[in-house]
Amino acid sequence: MPASPIRKLVPYAENAKKKGIKVYHLNIGQPDIETPPAALDAVRHSDFRVLEYSHSAGNETYRRKLAAYYEGIGINVDHTQILITTGGSEAIFFGMMSCLDAGDEVIVPEPFYANYNGFAVEAGITIVPVTSGIDTGFALPSIADFEKKITPRTRAVIICNPNNPTGYLYRREELETLADIVKKHNLYLFSDEAYREFCYDGSHTSALQLPGIEQNVLLMDTISKRYSACGARIGALVTKNRQVLDTALKFAQARLSPPSFGQIAGEAALDLPHDYFDATKAEYKLRRDTLVKRLNGIPGVVCPNPGGAFYAMAKLPVKNADHFCQWLLESFSYENQTVMLAPASGFYSTPGLGMDEVRLAYVLNTDAINKAMDCLEKALEQYRG
Ligand SMILES: Cc1ncc(COP(=O)(O)O)c(C=O)c1O
Incomplete structure (x- = not known):
């Protein structure tokens, strides 16, 4: 590791x-x-006699509210397309485990969030970097650069938007270009959108809003940064691909359930005012x-x-x-x-x-x-x- x-x-x-x-x-x-006091209060005022396992996919009430949140930001999914995970970290890991076999290759624009390396080691997959440079402010590399990296073992591309570590916010046109590559080579697109709410110059386009690749996209999400709730350990894997969801659910069942208190905090945070x-x-x-x-x-x-x-x-x-x-x-x-x-x-x-x-x-x-x-x-x- x-x-x-x-x-x-x-x-x-x-x-x-x-x-x-x-x-x-x-x-x-x-x-x-x-962390929003309303989220912490919901945990403080929770009243259990038994702190049970929750559903492996996460509480249905939470998933339904989360679907409404996505709807509100123009991402059209329902609660059955959402799996609550133990942080965005587990969403990334489940995505890799569900879609990839050992030895498969995943193209990632570098520099990238370093823990992708750790998850790749766990999943036995190979990360193939495509370099973005400081001179272009870390813009998405060109199609030609991506295509040079594609081999018969390439199965997926990972992006993080807006990006950790560069802070780069991908423009819609860049994402559409990427969607063309994904479609052409029938790849998965893993889109880590942990920082979606924090865009300062321009608006955010989610990978799930890109037409024509709906079945290829896995969105990895988390409340860690959005609500300053890193310790809640709550994230989500969101996809319209039923087969991927069914497989990811098996991984979710193997680890039984996501954290109960964290889900309560996450659900309460969804009631915060729009502003x-x-x-x-x-x-x-x-x-x-x-x-x-x-x-x-x-x-x-x-x-x-x-x-x-x-x-x-x-x-x-x-x-x-x-x-x-x-x-x-x-x-x-x-x-x-x-x-x-x-x-x-x-x-x-x-x-x-x-x-x-x-x-x-x-x-x-x-x-x-x-x-x-x-x-x-x-x-x-x-x-x-
Ligand atoms: C880009 C990115 N993805 C995923 C994560 C994982 O976050 P968590 O597991 O706390 O949801 C982080 C945390 O820093 C991150 O920066």
Whole structure:
């Protein structure tokens, strides 16, 4: 199993903290936004005598409300096409296990969410990267680039929209181009839409809204980021493909049921007013604008403006970002503070790529982001010196 590139520097951060240094965590997508009180209250006020297994596909009341939520955002599904999972993580895993055999190949634009590697190892499948670059702001690679990667063993494409780690928001035309490839080669399209609600420049198109590939699409969803409820461990696998659903349900039955309390929180969150996301989105947008402006103001740093999610990728004037990120925690502090970043190499599958890039998660308030950027600016001066 590959180690998580996001967590491997944790011992260095712990040591820095032991020395009394304040560490700004821009390395991990753990939002600081409060979980909606209504969701937590629903759990607090739940009244069980027996905390039973739920239905393997998830509570029907929850699935029906979730179907109404999807309907409301233009995704036309009913509750029988939704399987509640233990986080989006399990939805990705069930998708891979249900559609792919060991040895099958899956094309993924890199850099990508590093845990796809772990799920691929578990499922015995091979990830084939198609590279997107910082120069184009991590736009979807061209059809020609995708087609070069297709072999007789290719079965699926995975996209994450808006993207973790790049923050790139795919335009409808890009997705339609991708749909053509999917159709032409009869592939599955796994669409990880964990950050759907957080789009700042332009609107979100779901893969399930693309005409002509309805039977090919598996949507992987989660409440972790949407409601700042990572610990609820609630996600969903959504597809119109009955055969895939039937198979995924067998995997769901093997693990018995998704978490009961999490489903209660998820169901209650669906009653939040429509404008609930406005404030959260405005806050993330402010943070993005602050972070991107500060990064591009540091000599030698390049950061494309991400259209969604809460991540940005930046190119730093260093040769080895892994070393620099470790050095930030081990050997540097400014006014007794430092910053923790995720080296980008772990998000690429092609060896040697992303060596001078880092991913930053803007999950801290603007004051903290500014202080973290002060640290980064000073650190780069000192490191390069
Ligand atoms: C792109 C993406 N997909 C899926 C997940 C999994 O989330 P969870 O299992 O908490 O729903 C994450 C978590 O960070 C993510 O960033």
